[in-house]
Every structure is written in structure tokens, then in C-alpha cells.
Amino acid sequence: MSEHTIQMDKPIGETRLDRRVQDVIGKGVARHEGPLKVSGRATYAYENLAGDGKNVAYGFIVTSTIGAGKIKRIDAVAALGKAGVLHVVTDSDGPRASADPGDKKPTAINGQITHYGQPVALVVAESFETARDAAKLVTVEYEPTEGTYALEDAQDKAFDPGQGVMPSIVKKGDFDKGFAAAEIKFDQTYTTTSQSHSAMEPHACVAEWNGDELTLYGCYQLVSTNVGQLAAALGIDKSHIRMVNPYIGGGFGGKLGIGPESVFAAKAAKVVGRPVKLALTRQQVYQDTSRRTDTIQRIRIGCDRNGVINAISHDTLCGNTPGDTVFEPAGISTVFLYDGENRLITHRLAEVNVVLASAMRAPGEAVGMLALENAMDELAEQLGIDPIELRKRNEPKVDPQDGKPFSSRMLVECMEEGAKRFGWADRSKVPGARREGEWLIGTGMAAASRKNLLQKASAKVELRPDGSATIETDMTDIGTGTYTILSQIAAEMLGLPLDKVAVTLGDSDLPQAPGSGGSWGANSSGSSVYAACEGIIEKIAAKLGVEPAGLTLKDGTVIADNKQTALTELLAGEPITVTGTFKPGDAFKGTHQASYGAHFCEVAVNAVTGETRVRRLMTVAAAGRILNEKTATSQSYGGQIFGIGATLTEELVVDPRTGLIVNHDLAEYHVPVNADVPQLEVVFLDERDHAASPLASKGIGELALSGVGAAISNAIHNATGIRLRDYPMTLDKVLAGWAAGKQAA
Structure with missing residues (x-):
């Protein structure tokens, strides 16, 4: 067995995946383990x-x-x-x-x-x-x-938690000075609840x-x-x-x-x-076990009368159990999403006697973009500018925080494509103007972003004498399609039918991968499979006495110098085994990498009860190469549904006397069910990010959640004229908004 390592110090350029000789990469292939799970044969x-x-x-x-x-x-x-x-x-x-x-x-x-x-x-x-x-x-x-069970009661003792997945404080320029000098000043506070x-x-x-x-x-x-x-x-x-x-x-x-x-x-x-x-x-x-923390977030934006931002600040307070310093990085997208010379993003942590707060799908963006994208909608209304136009006017050419070039960035394209498909130009621009019986109808949108996170990963690939291949890595599959995606990568690289590739995952005796989390899984572990396959191809080329670039592998055969040879014949009873390792390098460090998207939503709000129903929800995303259209779409559906829950139904209710979570089961903690979810639509823009990995792909599972709730809440405002800033936006809060004379609630 040999080893083959790829360290990404520069964009990798065109690869065998771009040639698509076997034509399996990117296809909507059904998950390999799906039949095992639905038939009870998958062992949990x-x-x-x-x-x-x-x-x-x-x-x-x-x-x-x-x-x-x-x-x-x-x-x-x-x-x-x-x-x-x-x-x-x-x-x-x-x-x-x-x-x-x-x-x-x-x-x-x-x-x-x-x-x-x-x-x-x-x-x-x-x-x-x-x-x-x-x-x-x-x-x-x-x-x-005596314990402390509410974040509000602990905020006076909040502290700087230091370095987490991002620094607790990120700044550039002089925010206070820039904000004070701004022609238009926006300053609002948003709250999100604990989630399970x-x-x-x-x-x-x-x-x-x-x-x-x-x-x-x-x-x-x-x-x-x-x-x-x-x-x-x-x-x-x-x-x-x-x-x-x-x-x-x-x-x-x-x-x-x-x-x-x-x-x-x-x-x-x-x-x-x-x-x-x-x-x-x-x-x-x-x-x-754990939860997502509740947050109190203050957004301040200073801009001119044309909406061009000069000062932006995002301050977050979150909580955790005594001794745990992990904080929710709610400002992680605010660091780079919009331009602005003067910037201040801070995070403070307070100790509360409630179960541990830890990472939950899209940690940071999931709640941070609820506040940021609400704020951008409010600012657009204050200025009389279309929300998409306001975002376009503040589109940075490079990372506004450190000046690094973007490896790729298609946020504007996502917003424009979504607007065209959704019929954004035909929406009612006046809040509360569209009504169908007792239902008020509104539309909203929000941007989406999720940093591309890469990790070192290893995988062992063996090309067997019978022309089949095996992949072994301790990478996990939590329902995201890892088994299938890794087999697609190996099949495309080695020119094999998908049913000739077997994958073994989730065993610590196997080569180490970063696991499933942070939307880094497929890109990182998939790149290690790519590296192993590159090593196998080099050995095949050596057997034939040609350069690897001169090989074409398809349908279990190798073509070189106009001669086609079956892999079984070439291997002659001997397997080729390579452990591939992928390491992020200067290409990752030298560019700012993220996935981008835009969400568009239509809601109906009952004018009598205050109930909100999502009627249409569309996500347009650019996340590099889509490795499997079916699993990526499924992941995006999951993110959209997650966003519906965070906005309308999900809230961990903590007894302020004891810290008991009152609604500690699926009967009372209301995740969205079938009746809460409309027909969803997901659109992927064609993109290749060759600096992101050898696969030219980026994460999608968490991008699909980031900002969804803001699109829904902005639609609620468009429907009712009520501006809600406290998630989840349950019907009692809508009714309270009406009772307050359509003032912010």
C-alpha cells in the first residue's frame, strides 16, 4: 500500500471530474443506504x-x-x-x-x-x-x-469568551466615528430562542x-x-x-x-x-445533551442616503453552562457579507444554569443572519430602496475585513436569478396591501452565506483484481449521502460503474477524516478519495509506461495510446491500494471561501388569528460543483424546513425557577410537520470553485438554512405591516403587534 497526498497551495485547475468521462459525478443518484434504512437493515x-x-x-x-x-x-x-x-x-x-x-x-x-x-x-x-x-x-x-436560568438575567455578568470558531471581537476602522457621521443610522435589537x-x-x-x-x-x-x-x-x-x-x-x-x-x-x-x-x-x-443557545443581537448600520454602508456593527450576547466557553458566532457572516469601511463584530457570553449550548446546524449563520437580514430589509424600507438593490449596492469586490480575494462569489447572481423565477418585481411593495379573504399575503427575501470550511482528511481506496473498488475512511454519514457521494467520486475518477464501488465508513480503525459537521464533510473527505484515486491512476500509468494525463478510464477499461485494456487484465490478480490524504493549503488561506444563496418566500397571515402559513419558499444557491444533485437538493429542503421551524414554531421553554426544559419531547417542541411545509423549490447555479478543493465544490447543507427565517419574517412584515424582531414569530406576537397599532413588537 502506498500514500498520495494533495495539499492545495494553488487552484487545481481542470480535473478528471470536469471531463466527466464516466458521467456519474453530479448526477442525482439515490442514496446507497436508503433501502437499508427503510427496510430496517441498517444497524443503528x-x-x-x-x-x-x-x-x-x-x-x-x-x-x-x-x-x-x-x-x-x-x-x-x-x-x-x-x-x-x-x-x-x-x-x-x-x-x-x-x-x-x-x-x-x-x-x-x-x-x-x-x-x-x-x-x-x-x-x-x-x-x-x-x-x-x-x-x-x-x-x-x-x-x-441560587441559579441563573434566563439569559436576560445574566447579561450584566457577561464576559469576552475569547477565540472560538472565530475571534469573539472582529473590527476594522473606527465604527463609533463612522456611525456617528452617517447620514442614515439604523439601530435595532433582535432575539432568538433556544432550539433543540x-x-x-x-x-x-x-x-x-x-x-x-x-x-x-x-x-x-x-x-x-x-x-x-x-x-x-x-x-x-x-x-x-x-x-x-x-x-x-x-x-x-x-x-x-x-x-x-x-x-x-x-x-x-x-x-x-x-x-x-x-x-x-x-x-x-x-x-x-445540548441545545442551540438563545441570543440577544444588536445590529447597527450607518449609510448614506443611497444606502451605501460605511459603518456596520453586530453585537451578540449568548449563554452557556458555567465553565463552558463555547459561544454562538452569530456575526460570522457579518464579517464579510456586505461592504463597509468601519466594522465591529462582537460576541459576549453569559453563564446560565441551562443544559450545554453547542453547535447546531449552521452555528452562527442560522441565528446571526436572522438579525442581519431582517436589519437589511428594515434599512431598505427606511431608505425606500428595493431590498435586493440595497444588497447589490453594498456588494464587496474583495473580503471587506482583510482584503483577500473571493475564491468565487455569486451572491448577486443568486438574488437576480431568484427574483426572476419568483416574480419579485410583481410583489406588492406596500405592506398589508394584498389580501385574500381573511388572509394577508406578503413576500420577502434574504441573502444566504456560509463559510467554506476545509479539514485534513484521509481515505484508503483499493482497486481490486476483479475490477471493483473499495473505499475505507472513518468519515460518517448522518443522512447526508456520504456513502453515495464518495462512491461517485471514485467511480468518476477510476472509470467504474457505481455498483462496482463499495464504501465503509464510521470506524475509528480506518483512516481519519474530519467527520460530518460544518458542511466540510463531502468536500474534505471527498478530496481524500480523489487523492487516493490520483495515486492509483499514477500506478496504472506506470504499468502502461505512459503519463497519467494520457489515460482515459471508462467502464472498467483503460485507454492509452489508442489501446483499450480491461482493468482486470491490467491488474493481473494484484490489487492497487493507496491511502489518499487531502490538506488545505495556501489556496484556502489566501482566499476567502464561502457558499452563497438567496431565499424568496411568500406567506399568508390570518387577519383574525395571527397564524402564519408559508405558501412558497425558493432557495437559489451557488456552492461550487454539486456532487450529487439529489442529495444536495434533499439537504437544501432540510435547511428550508429548519428555517421554517426556527421562524414560526421552535422554542425551548425553560422554567425560570429551575432550568427545567418544559417542552422536552416531540409532542411539545414543535418541529415543522407536513402541514407546515409548502412545496419547496431549490435551484443550483452552475459554479466551479477550483480554489476550494480538488472537487471544486463547497458546502451546501448549512447554507440552505442560513437566512431562511429572515426571508419568512420579512414576508410577514410585507403581509401585515408589523415588524417582529423576536423569534419564533408565533401568532401571539403577531396579535400583540396589531394590538400595539402595527408598531414593532
Whole structure:
């Protein structure tokens, strides 16, 4: 086996993917694992049969009933006396698991309670039912302290959290001076609520020890990172842990880091000497894992009477549990989306005794663009300028923060194409002017952007003597289509039919990839597959005594010097195996890379009840090469639906007395259902970003969410004349706006 590394120090130019000889890249290929999932043949975490499948024990977590304080004593005598109970694991003096990948060194609890529902013990029994019943017999004596459960109550003690996925403070020029001198000044505050990831599969795992070696079957998004987190939590070297996550039933960021179930199950399995299965209940998922923080965001814009921005500021306050410094980078797109010489983007963090806040789909943009794109709509109305025209007047030629060139940028093209397809020119420009019976009709739009994030990745590709190929990497698939996309890349590069390529994912024994998250997965891991295939092609060329560029691979054959040879004949019984590694280089560092888009929305608002219904929703996106049109479209649908939820229905309600999440299940936490979602439309513009990766592609899954909610809320204003700035925009807020005489609510 050999290795082949590609480091992107300059744009890669035209590649075999551009030639499309096999013509599978970019096609709308159905997901490989789809039939496995719908038929029940895909094995999820809890379904793994460890050992002989008969000696498995079951765990049930005991959680705290206070939101702040200290554990004085845990009494498990009654639980241990119940028939079938094997052990009770307590964690009052051990490390805790963090649900955020940035927390590489889990901190010790030492008996401290930082939020309601915090896991404090695990009952292990012969059956799930016995463990669940015995968990009710465990009593915990606490020493409560006064907690802080609302972000507003903690803002006076907010602090600068320092470096996160972006610096907490980004500035250029003199914002205060520029804003004071502006002809037109805009200054408004927007709020967003806490949200839940609400993946269909709950957090679950099966832990099994073989001597000092731990195998954990889990459902985590970043395998190589997660192994390190679990090793730190258990106090062992990560070389003793194998993590297996072949199928994951959704994550949306909630499974970026390990959850409490993995640490508890691993500890329990060691003690009882048997594999231990542990799944969180739906209520525990909401209360014990993580959430998206609520935010308070202030947007200030100074411009001239033509709408040309000279000063822009975005200040964000968010919260997290005591000791956790991860913050929501709400201003991450404000840094580069619009021009303006004087700029100030700040983030402050306040400690609240509510479950951990971590990354959730499009961390930063998902909530930050709700505020920014609302503000741009309000400013356009204040100036009497079309919202698209205002954005075009502030389109930067280079990154306005650091002057780097854009690797590619098609924001204007997305807005123009969307306006044409949606019929933007025919909309009613006067709020509240269009009515159908008791329904007020309005339209709105918003820009979309998502930074392109690249990570180092490796994959092993083997071209086998029978003319088939295999791909192995610890990359994961959370429903995004990784299995299929990687097979498409290898099939296109090696000239193979898709059914001749097999993919193995989600095993920490395989070459390391960055995992699923941040919209970096397909681009990064796909580039490592590309690199491995390039190495294989070089070896094929050497066998034929020609240059690699002179090879054409198609339908299981190689064409060189006008001679066609079957791969099976060329290989002569010997496989070619290459581990490919992709590394971002100067091309990434020297350019500003992002995906762009525009959302257009039509809503109907009931003039009697205040209910909002989304009637049309269109997204136009430019994200480099689309690797699979079907999976990219599906991802975009998911982002649009996510945006509907964030704008109209989703809100984690926290009891201000205890920190209990009141609506901790899918019955009361209202994710959009079929009746909430209209016919969606997604349009991809043709784009190649050859500085972004060898694939010339960029992330799409999170771009599709960024800004959706602002398009909806701007449409609500166009329909009603009410300007809402507090998400979600539920009917009670619409009614309150009317009651206030159509003033801002």
C-alpha cells in the first residue's frame, strides 16, 4: 500500500471530474443506504449485538432534579436491592462528557450541578425495564444554590469568551466615528430562542470491553475527535478505544461530541464485565445533551442616503453552562457579507444554569443572519430602496475585513436569478396591501452565506483484481449521502460503474477524516478519495509506461495510446491500494471561501388569528460543483424546513425557577410537520470553485438554512405591516403587534 497526498497551495485547475468521462459525478443518484434504512437493515447504535448478543446488560440514567447546587449524597441501596439490578454507577467524583467537540479536556464535576437534568448516576440491570424502574429508587440529596436560568438575567455578568470558531471581537476602522457621521443610522435589537437538535435517533451506544480494549458502538458525527474525548473522560489512552458508527439517525450538531451515555456505558461495562446498552429517553435527549443557545443581537448600520454602508456593527450576547466557553458566532457572516469601511463584530457570553449550548446546524449563520437580514430589509424600507438593490449596492469586490480575494462569489447572481423565477418585481411593495379573504399575503427575501470550511482528511481506496473498488475512511454519514457521494467520486475518477464501488465508513480503525459537521464533510473527505484515486491512476500509468494525463478510464477499461485494456487484465490478480490524504493549503488561506444563496418566500397571515402559513419558499444557491444533485437538493429542503421551524414554531421553554426544559419531547417542541411545509423549490447555479478543493465544490447543507427565517419574517412584515424582531414569530406576537397599532413588537 502506498500514500498520495494533495495539499492545495494553488487552484487545481481542470480535473478528471470536469471531463466527466464516466458521467456519474453530479448526477442525482439515490442514496446507497436508503433501502437499508427503510427496510430496517441498517444497524443503528442501539441495535448492535456486542459479544454473543445474549449477555448484554442495560443502563438507565438518573438525572438531577435541581438546576444549581452540589450533590451531598447518592443513596442506591434500594435500587441495588431490586432483583435484576447489577450495579449503580455514580459520577459525582469523575469527569463529565462534553457534547461540544471544542471541549478536548472534560472537566470534573466534583459533585457540582450546573443544570437541571444533569446525569448523576446510571443503573445497570438485566433488562431495560428493570433498570428504568430501579432508577426511580435512587435518591439524591442536594445542597441547592441560587441559579441563573434566563439569559436576560445574566447579561450584566457577561464576559469576552475569547477565540472560538472565530475571534469573539472582529473590527476594522473606527465604527463609533463612522456611525456617528452617517447620514442614515439604523439601530435595532433582535432575539432568538433556544432550539433543540431533535434528531430522530436518540443518543445511544453499546460499550464492550475485551481486557483493556474498549469497543463503543455509537452515533457520533466526528469519530476521530470523539475517540479522543472518550479517552480523556475515561482517563485512558485513545489507542485502547475503537468507535464504530456506520449509520447515524441524524445529528444536526447534537452528536458532534460524545454524550453522557458513552461515558456511563463504558464505565458500567468495565464494572459488570458485560456489554452495556444505553439509550437516552427523548426527554433526556432534550434535557441532558445540548441545545442551540438563545441570543440577544444588536445590529447597527450607518449609510448614506443611497444606502451605501460605511459603518456596520453586530453585537451578540449568548449563554452557556458555567465553565463552558463555547459561544454562538452569530456575526460570522457579518464579517464579510456586505461592504463597509468601519466594522465591529462582537460576541459576549453569559453563564446560565441551562443544559450545554453547542453547535447546531449552521452555528452562527442560522441565528446571526436572522438579525442581519431582517436589519437589511428594515434599512431598505427606511431608505425606500428595493431590498435586493440595497444588497447589490453594498456588494464587496474583495473580503471587506482583510482584503483577500473571493475564491468565487455569486451572491448577486443568486438574488437576480431568484427574483426572476419568483416574480419579485410583481410583489406588492406596500405592506398589508394584498389580501385574500381573511388572509394577508406578503413576500420577502434574504441573502444566504456560509463559510467554506476545509479539514485534513484521509481515505484508503483499493482497486481490486476483479475490477471493483473499495473505499475505507472513518468519515460518517448522518443522512447526508456520504456513502453515495464518495462512491461517485471514485467511480468518476477510476472509470467504474457505481455498483462496482463499495464504501465503509464510521470506524475509528480506518483512516481519519474530519467527520460530518460544518458542511466540510463531502468536500474534505471527498478530496481524500480523489487523492487516493490520483495515486492509483499514477500506478496504472506506470504499468502502461505512459503519463497519467494520457489515460482515459471508462467502464472498467483503460485507454492509452489508442489501446483499450480491461482493468482486470491490467491488474493481473494484484490489487492497487493507496491511502489518499487531502490538506488545505495556501489556496484556502489566501482566499476567502464561502457558499452563497438567496431565499424568496411568500406567506399568508390570518387577519383574525395571527397564524402564519408559508405558501412558497425558493432557495437559489451557488456552492461550487454539486456532487450529487439529489442529495444536495434533499439537504437544501432540510435547511428550508429548519428555517421554517426556527421562524414560526421552535422554542425551548425553560422554567425560570429551575432550568427545567418544559417542552422536552416531540409532542411539545414543535418541529415543522407536513402541514407546515409548502412545496419547496431549490435551484443550483452552475459554479466551479477550483480554489476550494480538488472537487471544486463547497458546502451546501448549512447554507440552505442560513437566512431562511429572515426571508419568512420579512414576508410577514410585507403581509401585515408589523415588524417582529423576536423569534419564533408565533401568532401571539403577531396579535400583540396589531394590538400595539402595527408598531414593532
